[in-house]
Amino acid sequence: MNDYIIERSTRLVKKYATRDPFEIASNMNIDVLFMDLGNLKGFYKRDGHNRFIVINEGISEPLQKIVCAHELGHDQLHRHLSKSQTLQEFAIYDMKSKPEYEANVFAAELLLSESDILDSFEQGFTFYETVKLLHTDPQLLAIRLMTMKHTKRHYEIPLNIQSDFLKKD
Template structure:
């Protein structure tokens, strides 16, 4: 499944010519909404054949970008689940559930290219996290994905 997810990301980015998850969502006809969601980071839902990514408006811009990429992953990989219930994310870094792990892989690959990491190979995970504005767990996941391809 990992190879499928990575191929899906690369094909999508090539087709849309963007690494911006907001632009990708717009180009795919997905409505991106911002709401006060309390502790919920965001969710993906499908209503009347319209697709929605709803993001907590209180998150920082970097967090909103990560949530958007994560929910975009749900759209590409798990749309069938959203027909019955919204895919809600209290913790976007949750790796215990398979759909969440897959959406995190999608988001990681969407936001960080191999060359992004290789061009900054002199930095620690903490420095890369700060530099790219993503959680350290995304950097660690990206490194794991890169090692799988070696």
């Protein structure tokens, strides 16, 4: 299944020549809205032919980008689930739920270029220095490292992926 997810995200990056999930959503006619959602990070909703990503306006810009990419993953992989329910995110890094796991992999693939990651490590940056350099989140980089197949080098991931990581602000 990971190969399918990787192919879907790679296709979007190539088609729209960007890794910016906001630009991709706009090009795909998906409305991205910002609202006060309390503890909710964001959600994906489909109403007929209209598709929406709603993001909590109170979270940081880097986190908004991750949430947008994650919800874009739901659009691409789980649109059928949104017919009967809104896909809500309280904890994005929920690795126990198959749809959440898949949306996490999609977001990591969409946002983080393998070449950027490899360049960082080849320059001697540590895992956490790479997180800062790429303006991402440790959990997202860990997910991306787990899906990188094209490298023979093993990278130590200095953390366990936490299902409730994004609950913490």
